[in-house]
Amino acid sequence: MEAETAGRRLAERRWRFSAAFTSTLTRAVVSGRLILDALGQPGLVPQRFAALVERDYGDLSGLDKIAAVARWGAERIETWSRSYAEAPPNGESLRDTVSRIVPCYLRTIQPAVMGGDVLVVAHGKCLRALVMAL
Secondary structure, three states, X not given: OHHHHHHHHHHHOOOOOOEEEEEOOHHHHHHHHHHHHHOOOOOOOOEEEHHHOOOOXXXXXXXXXXXXXXXXXHHXXXXXXXXXXXXOOOOOOHHHHHHHHHHHHHHHXXXXXXOOOEEEEOOHHHHHHHHHHO
């Protein structure tokens, strides 16, 4: 519903994209398609990049906050969530996420911006890292 609403709002403003990019995760691909369909741009096929997938939370993946806090403690979970440099066990720090995303941005997204507005559909911490790069 959020993607369809975003697409309608962009359409109301007559927004058009010359390129689109998504992560390889299904929810981003589907969201990108819903936005472009609402914009009347069904022919624009987003390029998919693994570099745009969400931050890897390693051993925290699949755990709800209660289970994670029970295992590692609230302070540790908060540190891993908010820190730039600290990563959860077997996961990525925000710095690692930035290091993964910046080359994709420089090689692909930034050149596309030179041709017009681009749509990027990705995930929270990934987009945070992209905004840091911008």
